[in-house]
Amino acid sequence: MLPLLTAEQIRRADTHTIQHEPISSINLMERASKAFVAWFINHFPERSASISIYCGTGNNGGDGLAVARLLGHHRYLNIKIVIARFGKNSTADFDINFERLIATGIPYTEIQANDDLPEEKSDILIDALLGSGLNKPLAGDYLRLVTYLNDLQKTVVAVDVPTGLYTEGDQPKDSVVLKADLAITFQQPKLSFLLPGSGGHVDHWQCVNIGLDERFIRSLDSPYQYIEEKDIRQMLKPRTRFSNKGTFGHALIIAGQPETMGAALLSASACAHAGAGLTTACIPESGLTALNTYQPEVMAIVRGVKVADINWEKFSSVAIGPGLGKEQDAKDLLDDLIANFKKPVVVDADALNLLADDPELLKKLPANSILTPHMKEFDRLFGEHQSWWARVRTAIVKATELKICIVLKNSYTVIVTPEGKAYFNSTSNAAMASGGMGDVLTGILSALLVQKYSPVEACIIGCFIHGKAGDELALPNRMSVVLPGKLIQQLPLTMGKLMG
Ligand SMILES: NC(=O)C1=CN([C@@H]2O[C@H](COP(=O)(O)OP(=O)(O)OC[C@H]3O[C@@H](n4cnc5c(N)ncnc54)[C@H](OP(=O)(O)O)[C@@H]3O)[C@@H](O)[C@H]2O)[C@@H](O)CC1
Numbered sequence: 001m002l003p004l005l006t007a008e009q010i011r012r013a014d015t016h017t018i019q020h021e022p023i024s025s026i027n028l029m030e031r032a033s034k035a036f037v038a039w040f041i042n043h044f045p046e047r048s049a050s051i052s053i054y055c056g057t058g059n060n061g062g063d064g065l066a067v068a069r070l071l072g073h074h075r076y077l078n079i080k081i082v083i084a085r086f087g088k089n090s091t092a093d094f095d096i097n098f099e100r101l102i103a104t105g106i107p108y109t110e111i112q113a114n115d116d117l118p119e120e121k122s123d124i125l126i127d128a129l130l131g132s133g134l135n136k137p138l139a140g141d142y143l144r145l146v147t148y149l150n151d152l153q154k155t156v157v158a159v160d161v162p163t164g165l166y167t168e169g170d171q172p173k174d175s176v177v178l179k180a181d182l183a184i185t186f187q188q189p190k191l192s193f194l195l196p197g198s199g200g201h202v203d204h205w206q207c208v209n210i211g212l213d214e215r216f217i218r219s220l221d222s223p224y225q226y227i228e229e230k231d232i233r234q235m236l237k238p239r240t241r242f243s244n245k246g247t248f249g250h251a252l253i254i255a256g257q258p259e260t261m262g263a264a265l266l267s268a269s270a271c272a273h274a275g276a277g278l279t280t281a282c283i284p285e286s287g288l289t290a291l292n293t294y295q296p297e298v299m300a301i302v303r304g305v306k307v308a309d310i311n312w313e314k315f316s317s318v319a320i321g322p323g324l325g326k327e328q329d330a331k332d333l334l335d336d337l338i339a340n341f342k343k344p345v346v347v348d349a350d351a352l353n354l355l356a357d358d359p360e361l362l363k364k365l366p367a368n369s370i371l372t373p374h375m376k377e378f379d380r381l382f383g384e385h386q387s388w389w390a391r392v393r394t395a396i397v398k399a400t401e402l403k404i405c406i407v408l409k410n411s412y413t414v415i416v417t418p419e420g421k422a423y424f425n426s427t428s429n430a431a432m433a434s435g436g437m438g439d440v441l442t443g444i445l446s447a448l449l450v451q452k453y454s455p456v457e458a459c460i461i462g463c464f465i466h467g468k469a470g471d472e473l474a475l476p477n478r479m480s481v482v483l484p485g486k487l488i489q490q491l492p493l494t495m496g497k498l499m500g
Pocket residue numbers: 011014015025028029030032033056057058059060061063091129130131132133134135136137138139142159160161186210
C-alpha cells in the first residue's frame with residue numbers, strides 16, 4: 001500500500017528526509033526536479049518544442065527554475081522562463097536555483113504585481129507557480145495570471161500540483177485552478193487527484209518517487225492508503241490441488257425482478273467466475289429460464305416461495321440488492337436476512353435504498369457487512385453531500401460507527417473499513433462506466449467472502465480485480481466500452497495471473 005499523506009504530512013516527511021537521510025533541502029529539490037524532467041522527456045521528447053516555464057517564488061517555483069536548467073542540459077533549446085514575483089518573499093531554495101539559472105544564461109522575464117501579462121506563444125506551459133504550499137484560493141495577480149493562461153488553452157504540465165488545486169479538503173466553490181493536461185507529482189498522488197472534483201482540473205497524473213523516508217511515512221499511519229498490485233498478489237490465495245467445490249463456499253445472491261433480471265444474472269455469473277464453490281441466485285420465477293440458459297452453473301431459489309423457507313445456514317455469505325426493486329417482497333427478504341443471518345452480507349443497489357428508508361435496520365446489519373453505494377445511493381443513505389471529500393469523511397464516520405465496510409464506488413473506488421481506514425483502488429477505467437458494472441462487483445465481493453477472505457480483504461481484492469479485468473480488456477485494445485458480461489469472462493484470467 002502506498003500511504004497517502006496530507007500536504008502538512010508531506011512537509012514533515014520532506015523535513016524528516018532532509019534531516020535523517022541526510023540530504024540538503026536544495027539537493028532534495030534537485031532530485032525532485034530531475035524526476036520531473038525524466039518523465040517530461042518521456043512525454044515530450046521533441047527537443048525543439050517551445051516551452052514556457054511559469055515559476056512562483058516558493059519551492060514550487062524553485063523546482064520550475066531547476067527544471068528549466070535541467071531541460072537546457074537535455075538540449076531543449078526553445079525555453080522561456082517567466083517568474084511571477086507578486087510578493088516580496090522567496091524561499092532560500094528558490095533563490096539558490098535563481099542564481100544557478102542566471103549562471104546558465106537561459107533568458108527569463110519577471111512579472112510583478114499589476115504588470116501587463118506577457119504575450120505567450122509557446123506550445124507547452126510548465127506550471128511551477130504554486131504547489132502543495134497553496135493555503136487559500138487564488139486571488140489578485142495569481143488569479144489574473146492563471147485565468148489568462150487558462151484562456152490560452154495550451155498544453156499545461158504541472159509540477160507536483162496544478163496551481164490553485166487543493167491537495168486535500170474541500171476545494172472552495174468557483175475557485176480557479178490552472179488546468180493541467182498532466183501533473184507530474186512527487187512521491188504520492190495527492191488525495192484530491194483521486195476524487196472526481198479534480199476531474200476538471202487535471203486530465204492525467206503521474207507520480208514520481210523522490211526518495212522521501214518511507215519508514216517515516218509509514219510511521220505516520222495515514223488513514224488513507226493507495227492499493228497497489230503487489231498488495232493483491234500477497235493477499236490472493238492460490239487454489240490448492242486437493243481443493244473441491246466445498247472448499248470455496250456457497251454464495252447466495254438475492255437479486256432481480258422480471259424487468260431487471262439482467263442484474264441478477266450478472267451478479268450470479270460474476271460470483272461463479274470469481275471462484276465461489278457454489279452459487280445460488282434467489283430470483284423471481286419468470287427469470288428461471290434466463291438463469292438456466294445464461295449460467296447453468298448457478299442454482300436457483302425461486303422468490304414467491306415463503307421467504308422464511310430460505311435455509312440461511314446453508315450459505316457462507318449472502319448478497320442482496322441488484323435489480324431487486326423496493327416492493328414489499330424485497331423489504332421482507334431484507335428484514336428476514338438481517339434477522340436470521342449473522343455473517344457479513346453484501347448490500348447493493350435497491351437493498352441500499354431500502355436501508356436508506358429504514359435507518360433502524362441499517363444499525364442491525366451484521367458486523368463487517370459491506371455496503372457498495374455509488375454516489376447517489378451513498379447520499380440517500382447518509383444525507384446530501386456537497387463534495388466527494390465530504391463523502392469520504394462521512395464514510396469514515398459511518399463505517400466506524402456502524403462497524404461495516406463502505407465501498408464508495410467511483411473511478412478510484414474508496415473502501416472504508418470499520419477501523420476508519422480509507423483504501424483508494426488504483427484500477428478501472430472509463431470504459432467500465434456502463435450499467436451492470438456494479439452488479440458484477442457485488443458478485444465478486446460475495447465470491448471472495450465465501451472463499452474466506454475477510455470482509456476488508458474481499459473489498460480490497462474485489463475492487464482491484466474488477467478494475468484490473470476492465471483495464472486488461474480496455475487499455476491494450478483501446479476499447480471505448482467494456483460491457484459487464486465481457487468483464488466477467490476476463491475475471492478468471494485476471495485472478496489467475498495475480499495468483500501465479
Ligand atoms: N519541501 C521540500 O523540500 C520540497 C518541496 N518541493 C516543492 O515545493 C512545493 C511546495 O513549496 P512551498 O511549500 O514553498 O509552497 P508553494 O506551493 O511553492 O507556494 C509558495 C507560497 O505561496 C503562498 N501562497 C499559498 N497560497 C497562495 C495563493 N492562493 N496565492 C498566493 N500565494 C499563495 C504561500 O505563502 P504564504 O502566503 O502563506 O506566505 C506559500 O508558502 C511542492 O509542491 C514541490 O513542488 C519539492 O522540491 C520536493 C522537496
